[in-house]
Amino acid sequence: MCEHRSSFPPSAPLFSLDGKPLSTFALTADLQRRHRAAGLGEVHYTGKCFRKGGAATLAVQGIAGADIASLGWAPGSQMWRTYASDPSVQQHRAVALNARMQIAPPLPPVAAGRTPNRP
Numbered sequence: 001m002c003e004h005r006s007s008f009p010p011s012a013p014l015f016s017l018d019g020k021p022l023s024t025f026a027l028t029a030d031l032q033r034r035h036r037a038a039g040l041g042e043v044h045y046t047g048k049c050f051r052k053g054g055a056a057t058l059a060v061q062g063i064a065g066a067d068i069a070s071l072g073w074a075p076g077s078q079m080w081r082t083y084a085s086d087p088s089v090q091q092h093r094a095v096a097l098n099a100r101m102q103i104a105p106p107l108p109p110v111a112a113g114r115t116p117n118r119p
Contacts, residue, residue, distance in 0.1 A: 045056045059084035060092045 012023035013082050020099075022030075024047035031045045058068045082090070 051079075055080040055083035056086065056089045056092075059089050060096050061096065062093065 002076070008016075015022045015027050017026075028045040028047065028049075032043060033043075035041070035043045055068055058071075059065075065081070065084070068084065069077070073080050
């Protein structure tokens with residue numbers, strides 16, 4: 001189930017087995033089985049977990065709402081907004097934005113023999 005995405009065309013399904021798309025049931029059943037096998041107990045995954053996580057992750061990264069909505073949501077559905085506007089998503093988005101703003105371009109080099117301008 002875990003093959004590198006670069007070996008598939010961009011139009012390929014995100015979750016596949018032997019090149020065939022996995023159903024929501026097959027994917028969640030496999031995740032539950034792996035969770036138990038790892039000794040982590042029972043957990044109930046649903047396809048909604050991936051929709052919510054996907055929308056939230058895209059929102060944190062600052063992806064435009066129209067682009068999030070175009071990724072598999074029913075036409076006219078605003079449900080992605082519910083996931084993207086969750087307070088924890090907004091907090092993570094603020095942290096991600098702050099981290100991006102902290103990266104400043106390097107200062108230009110100063111020519112030999114000159115002193116840099118000081119404010």
